[in-house]
Amino acid sequence: MEFLSPATWEEALAAKSERPDAVPIMGGTDVMVEINFDRRRPPALIDLTRVPGLREWRADGDGVRLGAGVPYTGIVDALGGAAPALAAAARSVASPQIRNRGSVGGNLGGASPAGDAHPPLLATDAVVELASVGGVRRVPAREFYLGPRRTARRDDELIAAVLLPAPAGPQRFAKVGTRNAMVIAVVSFALALDARSRTVGTGIGSAGPTPLRAPGAEEFAAAEFDWEGGAPLPESAVHRFGELVAAAARPIDDVRGSAGYRRHALAVLARRALARAAADYREGGARCA
Amino acid sequence: MSEELHEIRLRVNGAEHTATVPARRLLSDCLRQDLGLTGTHVGCEHGVCGACTVRVDGRPTRSCLMFAVSAQGHEITTVEGLAEPDGTLHPVQRAFRECHGLQCGFCTPGFLTVVSAYLEDNPDPTEEEAREAVGGNLCRCTGYQNIVKAVLRAAEIRREEAAAAPGGERAAGAGERR
Numbered sequence A: 001m002e003f004l005s006p007a008t009w010e011e012a013l014a015a016k017s018e019r020p021d022a023v024p025i026m027g028g029t030d031v032m033v034e035i036n037f038d039r040r041r042p043p044a045l046i047d048l049t050r051v052p053g054l055r056e057w058r059a060d061g062d063g064v065r066l067g068a069g070v071p072y073t074g075i076v077d078a079l080g081g082a083a084p085a086l087a088a089a090a091r092s093v094a095s096p097q098i099r100n101r102g103s104v105g106g107n108l109g110g111a112s113p114a115g116d117a118h119p120p121l122l123a124t125d126a127v128v129e130l131a132s133v134g135g136v137r138r139v140p141a142r143e144f145y146l147g148p149r150r151t152a153r154r155d156d157e158l159i160a161a162v163l164l165p166a167p168a169g170p171q172r173f174a175k176v177g178t179r180n181a182m183v184i185a186v187v188s189f190a191l192a193l194d195a196r197s198r199t200v201g202t203g204i205g206s207a208g209p210t211p212l213r214a215p216g217a218e219e220f221a222a223a224e225f226d227w228e229g230g231a232p233l234p235e236s237a238v239h240r241f242g243e244l245v246a247a248a249a250r251p252i253d254d255v256r257g258s259a260g261y262r263r264h265a266l267a268v269l270a271r272r273a274l275a276r277a278a279a280d281y282r283e284g285g286a287r288c289a
Numbered sequence B: 001m002s003e004e005l006h007e008i009r010l011r012v013n014g015a016e017h018t019a020t021v022p023a024r025r026l027l028s029d030c031l032r033q034d035l036g037l038t039g040t041h042v043g044c045e046h047g048v049c050g051a052c053t054v055r056v057d058g059r060p061t062r063s064c065l066m067f068a069v070s071a072q073g074h075e076i077t078t079v080e081g082l083a084e085p086d087g088t089l090h091p092v093q094r095a096f097r098e099c100h101g102l103q104c105g106f107c108t109p110g111f112l113t114v115v116s117a118y119l120e121d122n123p124d125p126t127e128e129e130a131r132e133a134v135g136g137n138l139c140r141c142t143g144y145q146n147i148v149k150a151v152l153r154a155a156e157i158r159r160e161e162a163a164a165a166p167g168g169e170r171a172a173g174a175g176e177r178r
Helices: A009-018 A031-036 A072-078 A084-091 A104-110 A118-123 A215-224 A235-248 A259-283 B027-034 B091-098 B108-121 B127-133 B145-164
Strands: A002-004 A023-025 A044-047 A057-060 A063-067 A127-132 A135-140 A145-147 A158-164 A171-176 A187-194 A199-205 B005-012 B015-022 B053-056 B059-062 B075-077
Touching (some): A009 A044, A009 A158, A023 A031, A072 A084, A084 A118, A084 A187, A104 A118, A104 A158, A118 A171, A118 A187, A118 A199, A171 A259, A187 A259, A199 A215, A199 A235, A215 A235, A235 A259, B015 B027, B027 B053, B053 B108, B059 B108, B091 B108, B091 B145, B108 B127, B127 B145
Parallel strands (some): A002 A044, A023 A044
Antiparallel strands (some): A057 A063, A127 A135, A127 A158, A171 A187, A187 A199, B005 B015, B053 B059
Protein backbone atom coordinates (compact mmCIF):
# COMPACT_ATOMS: atom_id res chain seq x y z
CA MET A 1 0.00 0.00 0.00
CA GLU A 2 1.42 3.29 -1.11
CA PHE A 3 1.14 6.07 1.45
CA LEU A 4 1.03 9.61 0.11
CA SER A 5 1.39 12.41 2.62
CA PRO A 6 0.93 15.75 0.85
CA ALA A 7 1.94 18.85 2.79
CA THR A 8 -0.24 21.28 0.84
CA TRP A 9 -3.67 21.26 -0.79
CA GLU A 10 -2.06 21.67 -4.21
CA GLU A 11 0.08 18.59 -3.61
CA ALA A 12 -2.99 16.70 -2.46
CA LEU A 13 -4.92 17.60 -5.62
CA ALA A 14 -1.95 16.67 -7.79
CA ALA A 15 -1.67 13.32 -6.00
CA LYS A 16 -5.39 12.61 -6.50
CA SER A 17 -5.09 13.53 -10.17
CA GLU A 18 -2.15 11.16 -10.68
CA ARG A 19 -3.67 8.41 -8.57
CA PRO A 20 -7.46 8.58 -8.90
CA ASP A 21 -7.62 5.16 -7.21
CA ALA A 22 -5.98 6.51 -4.06
CA VAL A 23 -8.30 6.72 -1.06
CA PRO A 24 -8.19 9.99 0.89
CA ILE A 25 -7.97 9.57 4.65
CA MET A 26 -8.55 12.19 7.34
CA GLY A 27 -9.82 10.98 10.72
CA GLY A 28 -9.75 7.35 9.62
CA THR A 29 -12.96 6.47 11.41
CA ASP A 30 -14.47 4.83 8.29
CA VAL A 31 -11.50 4.05 6.05
CA MET A 32 -9.44 2.43 8.81
CA VAL A 33 -12.28 0.16 9.86
CA GLU A 34 -12.51 -1.20 6.33
CA ILE A 35 -8.75 -1.67 6.15
CA ASN A 36 -8.52 -3.34 9.57
CA PHE A 37 -11.27 -5.78 8.60
CA ASP A 38 -9.58 -6.36 5.26
CA ARG A 39 -12.79 -5.40 3.48
CA ARG A 40 -10.80 -3.09 1.33
CA ARG A 41 -7.15 -2.89 0.32
CA PRO A 42 -6.64 0.47 -1.32
CA PRO A 43 -3.61 0.53 -3.61
CA ALA A 44 -2.76 3.93 -2.16
CA LEU A 45 -3.85 6.25 0.61
CA ILE A 46 -3.67 10.04 0.60
CA ASP A 47 -3.23 11.21 4.17
CA LEU A 48 -4.87 14.65 4.32
CA THR A 49 -4.14 15.30 7.98
CA ARG A 50 -1.11 17.46 7.20
CA VAL A 51 -2.88 19.68 4.69
CA PRO A 52 -3.39 23.09 6.26
CA GLY A 53 -6.85 24.62 6.23
CA LEU A 54 -8.97 21.48 6.01
CA ARG A 55 -9.66 21.66 9.73
CA GLU A 56 -10.75 25.30 9.61
CA TRP A 57 -14.09 26.98 9.21
CA ARG A 58 -14.89 30.60 8.46
CA ALA A 59 -17.78 32.91 7.74
CA ASP A 60 -18.72 32.85 4.07
CA GLY A 61 -21.28 35.50 3.14
CA ASP A 62 -24.19 34.93 5.53
CA GLY A 63 -23.23 31.33 6.10
CA VAL A 64 -20.21 29.23 7.01
CA ARG A 65 -17.58 27.50 4.92
CA LEU A 66 -16.77 24.36 6.87
CA GLY A 67 -13.46 22.73 5.99
CA ALA A 68 -14.00 19.08 5.07
CA GLY A 69 -11.77 17.89 7.91
CA VAL A 70 -13.19 19.86 10.83
CA PRO A 71 -13.81 17.16 13.45
CA TYR A 72 -17.34 16.79 14.83
CA THR A 73 -16.09 18.04 18.19
CA GLY A 74 -15.21 21.34 16.52
CA ILE A 75 -18.69 21.60 14.96
CA VAL A 76 -20.31 20.96 18.34
CA ASP A 77 -18.13 23.59 20.01
CA ALA A 78 -18.41 26.33 17.40
CA LEU A 79 -21.40 25.91 15.10
CA GLY A 80 -24.40 25.33 17.35
CA GLY A 81 -25.78 28.71 16.27
CA ALA A 82 -24.61 28.82 12.66
CA ALA A 83 -25.66 25.27 11.78
CA PRO A 84 -28.04 23.96 14.45
CA ALA A 85 -29.15 20.74 12.73
CA LEU A 86 -25.62 19.77 11.75
CA ALA A 87 -24.33 20.57 15.24
CA ALA A 88 -27.11 18.44 16.76
CA ALA A 89 -26.15 15.59 14.46
CA ALA A 90 -22.48 16.07 15.30
CA ARG A 91 -23.29 15.78 19.01
CA SER A 92 -24.87 12.39 18.35
CA VAL A 93 -21.99 10.90 16.33
CA ALA A 94 -20.54 7.70 17.82
CA SER A 95 -18.36 8.52 20.84
CA PRO A 96 -16.05 11.29 22.09
CA GLN A 97 -13.04 9.56 20.54
CA ILE A 98 -14.71 9.32 17.13
CA ARG A 99 -16.04 12.89 17.31
CA ASN A 100 -12.47 14.05 17.86
CA ARG A 101 -11.41 12.51 14.54
CA GLY A 102 -14.40 12.07 12.23
CA SER A 103 -15.49 14.87 9.91
CA VAL A 104 -18.24 15.85 7.48
CA GLY A 105 -15.80 15.39 4.60
CA GLY A 106 -15.39 11.77 5.63
CA ASN A 107 -19.15 11.26 5.82
CA LEU A 108 -19.48 12.70 2.30
CA GLY A 109 -16.55 10.70 0.95
CA GLY A 110 -17.86 7.41 2.31
CA ALA A 111 -21.47 8.36 1.51
CA SER A 112 -22.97 5.69 3.71
CA PRO A 113 -26.73 6.28 3.82
CA ALA A 114 -26.40 6.09 7.60
CA GLY A 115 -23.92 8.98 7.90
CA ASP A 116 -25.23 11.38 10.54
CA ALA A 117 -24.20 14.53 8.67
CA HIS A 118 -26.22 13.82 5.53
CA PRO A 119 -29.79 14.61 6.69
CA PRO A 120 -28.86 18.09 7.99
CA LEU A 121 -26.94 18.87 4.80
CA LEU A 122 -29.99 17.90 2.72
CA ALA A 123 -32.50 19.71 4.91
CA THR A 124 -30.54 22.96 4.96
CA ASP A 125 -29.59 22.90 1.27
CA ALA A 126 -25.85 22.88 1.98
CA VAL A 127 -23.37 22.84 -0.90
CA VAL A 128 -20.39 20.52 -1.29
CA GLU A 129 -17.20 22.10 -2.60
CA LEU A 130 -15.20 19.68 -4.76
CA ALA A 131 -11.72 20.43 -6.03
CA SER A 132 -9.33 18.97 -8.56
CA VAL A 133 -6.27 20.21 -10.41
CA GLY A 134 -8.81 21.46 -12.98
CA GLY A 135 -10.56 23.77 -10.52
CA VAL A 136 -13.34 23.98 -7.99
CA ARG A 137 -16.99 23.10 -8.46
CA ARG A 138 -19.89 23.40 -6.12
CA VAL A 139 -22.54 20.70 -5.98
CA PRO A 140 -25.64 21.06 -3.81
CA ALA A 141 -25.92 18.25 -1.26
CA ARG A 142 -29.34 17.62 -2.80
CA GLU A 143 -27.58 16.55 -6.04
CA PHE A 144 -24.57 14.89 -4.44
CA TYR A 145 -25.83 11.42 -3.46
CA LEU A 146 -26.32 9.31 -6.57
CA GLY A 147 -26.53 5.71 -5.38
CA PRO A 148 -25.32 3.35 -2.68
CA ARG A 149 -22.01 4.91 -1.66
CA ARG A 150 -21.93 6.64 -5.03
CA THR A 151 -21.73 10.42 -5.27
CA ALA A 152 -21.22 13.27 -7.72
CA ARG A 153 -17.53 13.42 -6.76
CA ARG A 154 -15.26 12.39 -9.63
CA ASP A 155 -12.31 10.10 -8.95
CA ASP A 156 -9.83 12.92 -9.46
CA GLU A 157 -11.60 15.22 -7.00
CA LEU A 158 -11.20 15.80 -3.29
CA ILE A 159 -13.88 17.21 -0.99
CA ALA A 160 -12.62 20.61 0.13
CA ALA A 161 -15.44 22.05 2.19
CA VAL A 162 -19.15 22.31 2.79
CA LEU A 163 -21.00 25.60 2.50
CA LEU A 164 -23.64 25.90 5.17
CA PRO A 165 -26.31 28.56 4.55
CA ALA A 166 -27.20 30.79 7.49
CA PRO A 167 -30.26 29.40 9.28
CA ALA A 168 -33.44 31.38 8.64
CA GLY A 169 -35.60 29.48 11.10
CA PRO A 170 -35.59 26.52 13.46
CA GLN A 171 -33.73 23.32 12.61
CA ARG A 172 -34.09 19.90 14.16
CA PHE A 173 -32.24 16.59 14.03
CA ALA A 174 -33.25 13.28 15.56
CA LYS A 175 -32.13 9.71 15.24
CA VAL A 176 -33.00 6.28 16.54
CA GLY A 177 -30.37 3.78 17.62
CA THR A 178 -30.12 0.91 20.05
CA ARG A 179 -28.12 3.03 22.48
CA ASN A 180 -26.82 6.58 22.66
CA ALA A 181 -23.18 5.99 21.78
CA MET A 182 -21.36 3.90 19.21
CA VAL A 183 -24.23 2.67 17.10
CA ILE A 184 -25.12 3.20 13.50
CA ALA A 185 -28.44 5.00 13.14
CA VAL A 186 -31.48 2.84 12.51
CA VAL A 187 -33.11 5.94 11.05
CA SER A 188 -32.37 9.63 11.29
CA PHE A 189 -34.22 12.75 10.24
CA ALA A 190 -33.44 16.44 9.89
CA LEU A 191 -35.81 19.33 9.39
CA ALA A 192 -35.16 22.99 8.57
CA LEU A 193 -37.74 25.76 8.37
CA ASP A 194 -36.70 28.67 6.20
CA ALA A 195 -38.75 31.76 7.01
CA ARG A 196 -37.15 33.82 4.24
CA SER A 197 -38.10 31.54 1.37
CA ARG A 198 -41.03 30.01 3.29
CA THR A 199 -39.79 26.56 2.48
CA VAL A 200 -39.27 23.43 4.53
CA GLY A 201 -36.25 21.20 4.08
CA THR A 202 -36.01 17.53 5.07
CA GLY A 203 -33.31 14.89 5.18
CA ILE A 204 -33.71 11.17 5.84
CA GLY A 205 -30.85 8.90 6.88
CA SER A 206 -30.46 5.11 7.09
CA ALA A 207 -33.72 4.47 5.25
CA GLY A 208 -32.75 4.05 1.62
CA PRO A 209 -29.83 3.39 -0.71
CA THR A 210 -28.77 7.02 -0.29
CA PRO A 211 -29.64 9.81 2.09
CA LEU A 212 -33.02 11.07 0.89
CA ARG A 213 -35.34 14.05 0.95
CA ALA A 214 -39.10 13.94 1.28
CA PRO A 215 -40.16 16.52 -1.31
CA GLY A 216 -43.88 15.82 -0.91
CA ALA A 217 -43.61 16.32 2.83
CA GLU A 218 -41.62 19.52 2.32
CA GLU A 219 -44.25 21.05 0.03
CA PHE A 220 -47.08 19.94 2.28
CA ALA A 221 -45.51 21.44 5.42
CA ALA A 222 -44.57 24.68 3.66
CA ALA A 223 -48.17 25.12 2.52
CA GLU A 224 -49.70 24.20 5.89
CA PHE A 225 -47.33 26.14 8.11
CA ASP A 226 -48.40 29.50 9.53
CA TRP A 227 -45.36 31.51 8.46
CA GLU A 228 -46.76 34.71 10.01
CA GLY A 229 -47.43 33.56 13.54
CA GLY A 230 -46.15 29.99 13.73
CA ALA A 231 -49.47 28.77 15.12
CA PRO A 232 -49.40 25.12 16.17
CA LEU A 233 -50.24 22.86 13.24
CA PRO A 234 -53.41 20.79 13.51
CA GLU A 235 -52.76 17.26 14.71
CA SER A 236 -53.99 15.93 11.37
CA ALA A 237 -51.40 18.01 9.46
CA VAL A 238 -48.57 16.87 11.70
CA HIS A 239 -49.71 13.29 11.20
CA ARG A 240 -49.90 13.71 7.43
CA PHE A 241 -46.37 15.16 7.41
CA GLY A 242 -45.11 12.04 9.20
CA GLU A 243 -46.85 9.82 6.66
CA LEU A 244 -45.36 11.71 3.75
CA VAL A 245 -41.85 11.50 5.21
CA ALA A 246 -42.24 7.77 5.82
CA ALA A 247 -43.56 7.30 2.29
CA ALA A 248 -40.47 9.01 0.83
CA ALA A 249 -38.15 6.51 2.54
CA ARG A 250 -36.97 3.40 0.72
CA PRO A 251 -35.83 1.26 3.63
CA ILE A 252 -34.76 -2.35 3.69
CA ASP A 253 -34.79 -5.02 6.38
CA ASP A 254 -31.31 -5.42 7.86
CA VAL A 255 -29.59 -6.26 11.12
CA ARG A 256 -30.36 -2.84 12.57
CA GLY A 257 -34.08 -2.86 11.91
CA SER A 258 -36.88 -3.88 9.60
CA ALA A 259 -38.17 -1.70 6.80
CA GLY A 260 -41.54 -1.50 8.53
CA TYR A 261 -39.98 -0.36 11.79
CA ARG A 262 -37.91 2.23 9.98
CA ARG A 263 -40.95 3.75 8.27
CA HIS A 264 -42.82 3.82 11.55
CA ALA A 265 -39.94 5.40 13.44
CA LEU A 266 -39.36 7.95 10.71
CA ALA A 267 -42.98 9.07 10.87
CA VAL A 268 -42.62 9.51 14.63
CA LEU A 269 -39.36 11.46 14.33
CA ALA A 270 -40.82 13.64 11.57
CA ARG A 271 -43.96 14.47 13.55
CA ARG A 272 -41.94 15.39 16.62
CA ALA A 273 -39.47 17.43 14.60
CA LEU A 274 -42.21 19.45 12.92
CA ALA A 275 -44.16 20.07 16.11
CA ARG A 276 -41.03 21.13 17.97
CA ALA A 277 -39.75 23.28 15.15
CA ALA A 278 -43.12 25.03 15.04
CA ALA A 279 -42.83 25.70 18.77
CA ASP A 280 -39.27 26.98 18.28
CA TYR A 281 -40.58 29.22 15.52
CA ARG A 282 -43.23 30.78 17.77
CA GLU A 283 -40.73 31.32 20.59
CA GLY A 284 -38.14 32.82 18.28
CA GLY A 285 -40.78 34.60 16.17
CA ALA A 286 -39.68 38.11 17.03
CA ARG A 287 -36.16 37.32 15.89
CA CYS A 288 -36.79 35.10 12.89
CA ALA A 289 -39.78 36.65 11.18
CA MET B 1 8.64 -7.81 -3.02
CA SER B 2 9.39 -6.21 0.30
CA GLU B 3 7.09 -3.58 1.65
CA GLU B 4 8.23 0.02 1.76
CA LEU B 5 9.25 1.05 5.25
CA HIS B 6 9.04 4.50 6.80
CA GLU B 7 11.37 5.96 9.39
CA ILE B 8 9.14 7.75 11.84
CA ARG B 9 9.66 9.89 14.91
CA LEU B 10 6.96 9.85 17.53
CA ARG B 11 6.64 11.95 20.64
CA VAL B 12 5.05 9.78 23.30
CA ASN B 13 4.59 10.84 26.93
CA GLY B 14 7.07 13.65 26.38
CA ALA B 15 9.83 11.43 25.01
CA GLU B 16 11.06 11.14 21.42
CA HIS B 17 10.97 7.68 19.86
CA THR B 18 11.97 6.43 16.46
CA ALA B 19 10.65 3.40 14.65
CA THR B 20 10.81 1.82 11.21
CA VAL B 21 7.36 0.75 10.14
CA PRO B 22 5.27 -0.04 7.07
CA ALA B 23 2.63 2.57 6.27
CA ARG B 24 -0.11 0.20 7.36
CA ARG B 25 1.22 -0.12 10.94
CA LEU B 26 -1.51 1.02 13.31
CA LEU B 27 -0.54 3.46 16.00
CA SER B 28 -1.82 0.95 18.57
CA ASP B 29 0.48 -1.78 17.21
CA CYS B 30 3.40 0.62 16.91
CA LEU B 31 3.05 1.69 20.54
CA ARG B 32 2.90 -1.89 21.75
CA GLN B 33 5.25 -3.71 19.41
CA ASP B 34 7.76 -1.13 18.23
CA LEU B 35 7.95 1.06 21.32
CA GLY B 36 7.17 -1.58 23.95
CA LEU B 37 4.44 0.54 25.51
CA THR B 38 2.02 -2.27 26.19
CA GLY B 39 -0.23 -0.23 28.47
CA THR B 40 -2.35 0.60 25.45
CA HIS B 41 -4.61 -2.39 24.90
CA VAL B 42 -6.03 -3.61 21.63
CA GLY B 43 -9.56 -4.96 21.87
CA CYS B 44 -11.69 -4.86 18.76
CA GLU B 45 -9.34 -3.22 16.24
CA HIS B 46 -12.21 -1.43 14.57
CA GLY B 47 -12.93 1.57 16.70
CA VAL B 48 -15.74 0.27 18.86
CA CYS B 49 -14.35 -0.87 22.22
CA GLY B 50 -12.20 2.10 23.19
CA ALA B 51 -9.49 0.03 24.94
CA CYS B 52 -6.78 1.46 22.66
CA THR B 53 -7.66 5.10 23.37
CA VAL B 54 -4.66 7.42 23.64
CA ARG B 55 -4.56 11.21 23.72
CA VAL B 56 -3.42 12.90 20.52
CA ASP B 57 -2.60 16.53 21.24
CA GLY B 58 -4.72 16.09 24.33
CA ARG B 59 -7.78 14.72 22.53
CA PRO B 60 -8.88 11.13 23.21
CA THR B 61 -8.40 9.14 20.00
CA ARG B 62 -8.69 5.49 19.08
CA SER B 63 -5.15 4.42 18.25
CA CYS B 64 -6.39 1.45 16.19
CA LEU B 65 -7.95 3.90 13.72
CA MET B 66 -4.78 5.86 13.14
CA PHE B 67 -1.61 4.95 11.29
CA ALA B 68 1.67 5.38 13.16
CA VAL B 69 3.05 7.40 10.24
CA SER B 70 0.16 9.88 10.67
CA ALA B 71 0.96 10.33 14.35
CA GLN B 72 4.22 12.11 13.60
CA GLY B 73 4.31 15.71 14.74
CA HIS B 74 1.63 15.12 17.35
CA GLU B 75 1.93 14.79 21.10
CA ILE B 76 0.81 11.28 22.08
CA THR B 77 -0.11 10.46 25.66
CA THR B 78 -0.69 6.84 26.62
CA VAL B 79 -1.80 5.42 29.94
CA GLU B 80 1.89 5.16 30.89
CA GLY B 81 2.07 8.94 30.71
CA LEU B 82 -0.70 9.68 33.19
CA ALA B 83 1.17 9.12 36.46
CA GLU B 84 3.73 11.65 37.72
CA PRO B 85 7.40 10.87 37.05
CA ASP B 86 7.78 9.96 40.75
CA GLY B 87 5.09 7.33 40.37
CA THR B 88 2.26 9.28 41.99
CA LEU B 89 -0.86 8.05 40.28
CA HIS B 90 -3.08 10.41 38.31
CA PRO B 91 -6.29 11.36 40.15
CA VAL B 92 -8.27 9.26 37.67
CA GLN B 93 -6.07 6.23 38.38
CA ARG B 94 -6.46 6.71 42.12
CA ALA B 95 -10.22 7.05 41.78
CA PHE B 96 -10.51 3.86 39.71
CA ARG B 97 -8.52 2.02 42.39
CA GLU B 98 -10.57 3.45 45.26
CA CYS B 99 -13.92 2.79 43.63
CA HIS B 100 -13.08 -0.62 42.20
CA GLY B 101 -13.60 0.79 38.73
CA LEU B 102 -11.90 -2.22 37.18
CA GLN B 103 -11.87 -5.96 37.43
CA CYS B 104 -9.83 -7.64 34.71
CA GLY B 105 -8.31 -4.31 33.70
CA PHE B 106 -8.32 -4.90 29.98
CA CYS B 107 -10.47 -1.89 29.13
CA THR B 108 -8.98 0.30 31.85
CA PRO B 109 -6.27 2.15 29.88
CA GLY B 110 -8.94 3.42 27.51
CA PHE B 111 -11.18 4.60 30.31
CA LEU B 112 -8.29 6.32 32.09
CA THR B 113 -7.14 8.25 29.04
CA VAL B 114 -10.69 9.29 28.13
CA VAL B 115 -11.62 10.38 31.63
CA SER B 116 -8.35 12.25 32.20
CA ALA B 117 -9.16 14.41 29.19
CA TYR B 118 -12.85 14.72 29.94
CA LEU B 119 -12.30 16.15 33.41
CA GLU B 120 -10.02 18.85 32.06
CA ASP B 121 -12.96 20.14 30.01
CA ASN B 122 -15.68 19.33 32.56
CA PRO B 123 -14.19 19.37 36.06
CA ASP B 124 -17.54 18.90 37.82
CA PRO B 125 -19.73 16.48 35.84
CA THR B 126 -23.11 15.13 36.89
CA GLU B 127 -23.59 11.38 36.97
CA GLU B 128 -25.41 11.52 33.66
CA GLU B 129 -22.57 13.48 32.09
CA ALA B 130 -20.06 10.99 33.51
CA ARG B 131 -21.96 8.16 31.82
CA GLU B 132 -21.99 9.98 28.53
CA ALA B 133 -18.25 10.69 28.80
CA VAL B 134 -17.45 6.98 28.83
CA GLY B 135 -20.02 6.08 26.18
CA GLY B 136 -17.28 5.16 23.72
CA ASN B 137 -15.62 2.60 25.98
CA LEU B 138 -16.77 -0.94 26.60
CA CYS B 139 -16.22 -2.91 29.82
CA ARG B 140 -17.37 -6.49 30.18
CA CYS B 141 -16.77 -6.92 33.93
CA THR B 142 -17.93 -4.02 36.02
CA GLY B 143 -21.39 -3.19 34.79
CA TYR B 144 -20.12 0.40 34.63
CA GLN B 145 -21.54 1.36 38.04
CA ASN B 146 -18.13 1.63 39.67
CA ILE B 147 -16.62 3.22 36.61
CA VAL B 148 -19.17 6.03 36.76
CA LYS B 149 -18.49 6.37 40.49
CA ALA B 150 -14.76 6.53 39.73
CA VAL B 151 -15.30 9.34 37.21
CA LEU B 152 -17.15 11.37 39.83
CA ARG B 153 -14.56 10.50 42.50
CA ALA B 154 -11.72 11.52 40.19
CA ALA B 155 -13.41 14.87 39.66
CA GLU B 156 -13.64 15.24 43.44
CA ILE B 157 -9.95 14.39 43.92
CA ARG B 158 -8.96 16.91 41.30
CA ARG B 159 -11.00 19.63 42.97
CA GLU B 160 -9.62 18.78 46.41
CA GLU B 161 -6.07 18.92 45.10
CA ALA B 162 -6.71 22.16 43.26
CA ALA B 163 -8.14 23.72 46.40
CA ALA B 164 -5.13 22.56 48.43
CA ALA B 165 -2.60 23.72 45.85
CA PRO B 166 -1.04 27.19 45.94
CA GLY B 167 -3.32 29.48 43.98
CA GLY B 168 -6.39 27.55 45.14
CA GLU B 169 -9.33 26.60 42.98
CA ARG B 170 -8.28 28.61 40.01
CA ALA B 171 -5.46 26.15 39.42
CA ALA B 172 -8.02 23.47 38.56
CA GLY B 173 -7.77 22.84 34.89
CA ALA B 174 -5.63 25.88 34.28
CA GLY B 175 -2.75 25.09 32.01
CA GLU B 176 -4.31 21.80 31.07
CA ARG B 177 -6.76 23.16 28.59
CA ARG B 178 -5.18 23.39 25.28
